[in-house]
Each structure stands twice: as C-alpha cells, then as structure tokens.
Amino acid sequence: MSAHSHSHSSHHHHHHAEVDPTQRAFVVGVSLNLLFVAVELAVGAWANSLALLADAGHNFSDVIGLLIAWGALALARRKPSGRFTYGLRSSTIMAAMLNAMLLLVAVGGIVWEGAHRLLAPEPVSGSLMIWVALLGVLINFGTAMMLHHGSKTDINVRGAFIHMLADAAVSGGVVLAGLLMLWLDWLWLDGAMSILIALVILWSTWGLFRESFHLSLHAVPAQVNAEEVQEYLRKLPGVSEVHDLHIWAMSTTEIALTAHLLMPAGHPGDVFLDQAAEGLARQFHISHPTLQIELGNAGEVCRFSPEDVV
Numbered sequence: 001m002s003a004h005s006h007s008h009s010s011h012h013h014h015h016h017a018e019v020d021p022t023q024r025a026f027v028v029g030v031s032l033n034l035l036f037v038a039v040e041l042a043v044g045a046w047a048n049s050l051a052l053l054a055d056a057g058h059n060f061s062d063v064i065g066l067l068i069a070w071g072a073l074a075l076a077r078r079k080p081s082g083r084f085t086y087g088l089r090s091s092t093i094m095a096a097m098l099n100a101m102l103l104l105v106a107v108g109g110i111v112w113e114g115a116h117r118l119l120a121p122e123p124v125s126g127s128l129m130i131w132v133a134l135l136g137v138l139i140n141f142g143t144a145m146m147l148h149h150g151s152k153t154d155i156n157v158r159g160a161f162i163h164m165l166a167d168a169a170v171s172g173g174v175v176l177a178g179l180l181m182l183w184l185d186w187l188w189l190d191g192a193m194s195i196l197i198a199l200v201i202l203w204s205t206w207g208l209f210r211e212s213f214h215l216s217l218h219a220v221p222a223q224v225n226a227e228e229v230q231e232y233l234r235k236l237p238g239v240s241e242v243h244d245l246h247i248w249a250m251s252t253t254e255i256a257l258t259a260h261l262l263m264p265a266g267h268p269g270d271v272f273l274d275q276a277a278e279g280l281a282r283q284f285h286i287s288h289p290t291l292q293i294e295l296g297n298a299g300e301v302c303r304f305s306p307e308d309v310v
Helices: 015-047 050-076 091-119 126-151 155-184 189-216 226-234 270-284
Strands: 002-004 241-249 255-262 288-294
Touching (some): 050 126, 050 155, 050 189, 226 241, 226 270
Antiparallel strands (some): 241 255
16 A cells, blocks of 8 residues: 655745746856856967966856756756656756766866966966956856855755856956966966866865765765654654665755555554655655555565665
8 A cells, every 4th residue: 555645835836936036147147157258268368378268268167057057947847747757857966967077077177287387387467367357256256146045955056156156266366376476476376376276176066076976876865864764754653664765856956755654553544644744844855755555464574675675
C-alpha cells in the first residue's frame, strides 16, 4: 500500500514574488557585463595589459554563465509532460555544473598567460587599468547585489552571484596592481595579478562545482541531514521502521523524498500523510515527499528493507 503526500505550502507559490527581480537582475547583469567586456578588451589591448585582457575573458565567461543560469530558470518553469514527468527542473542543476566547468577551464588559460607574462614582463598603462577596473567593481558588485536575494535559495542563481561578487573583488585587485605599478614600476605585477585572478575564480567556483556535481548524481542536498530525516520519520506516530529512504534534488530549489514506513497497526489515513509532509517541508525544506505505507501484518519482509538494496 502506498500513498503520495505533497506539501503545497513550500512549492512554487513564492515564484510570483521573485521572478521579476531575478529576471531584471539577469537582463541588467548581462547587458552591463557585455558592455564592460567590450571596454576591457579595447583598453586592455591598447594599454597592453594582460590583467585587463584576462579579466575581460573572465567577464565574458560570466556573461555566458549568466545566460546559462537565466535559460535554466526559464526551462525549470516549463510544465511537466508525458516524457518529462518532472518537467525540466533539473536543468538548473546542469546549468550550475556547466557554469563551474566553464570557469575552471578559464582558470587554466589565465594561469598559462599569467605565467608567461611573469617570465617576460611588458610595459602597461597603470592609470588605464585603474579606471577600467573601478568600472568593473561597480558593475559586478551591482549585479551581485541584484542576484543576492535569489542566491539564498537557489544554487543556480548563487553560482551567478558568486561569480559577480568574485569579479568585483578581482577588479579591486586590478586597481591595487595598477596603483603599485604606477608608484613602484613593478611590471611583473600584471602577470601576478592575472594568476591571482585565476586563483580567486578557482576558490569561488570549486564549491559550486562540487555541489552541483553531487546533485547531478542524486546525492542528498548539502543542507539536508539524511539521518535526521530518517529519525523524524521513525518517530511519527505508529511508525515502527523506516527503510528504502531516498532524498534527492529535483532542481536547485526543490527536494524530493521517497520512503517506506512500516506501520503494523494499519494505514493511518490522509491526515497523517499531510502532517508528515508539512513536517518534512518545515524542518528540512523537502517539498515533494512520497511515502509508502507497509502494514507488515503478513510477516513479509519488504525486499527493499536492506540498506544495500536500491
């Protein structure tokens, strides 16, 4: 005997309040960053600054990342179909992982060029670096702040937020390098700052890559403790055993659960299921639980009860 329990209280009703600000953040962020990339490329080439050119390449990868994250949000809102019964919600997980992979590839290229410039320093225009990088601080930090609200609940949006915030910090580093080059004439700082940019990208991206990779393999989301969930279900009235428990991410904002509950006293009814679902949503943010009730009165053992059976 099985029963499907779905908590509606935490399921998508908040989207109407968040879609417009998030959409606006992506539109503004993409537009401003494209403009900034064009400015950095032009000034970086004219001033012979690898730090600016490297940052332009990084910012362009972030434009692509913003577009990927934005597109995934649109796909996630598509209705389920006969073939895609969950809809396309998991596209947000794929987008977060693709974003991280693109940035990790960019890290290798920037380190390579930065090391080359360290070995063979060339004159650059420090004052131009400073002014262009200051513009980058304003644009990237402003975009990050627009994405901040959505980043609290969505790893896909958080990926874009982290990139924008890291870019603001990196642009601040370019400002510092430009100032030191003007004062001290340290030409090697251009290559050194490029490598530092790469390290900042690596640091800010690795966690995103690891978490999105885990979610793509249906791992339990990082914010959920599976043992606590099992203990919660086991302590429900009438439950003597919990097995075949699975917890996974349907998207970067929705968590699903399936479990078998052994209840020898008989089926508890819909009220029990509704209360169990409300508790899972409230305590663990699990919005899509499916619970199978087993009466256990025939002395039969469920073939899924062993922990090593899936």
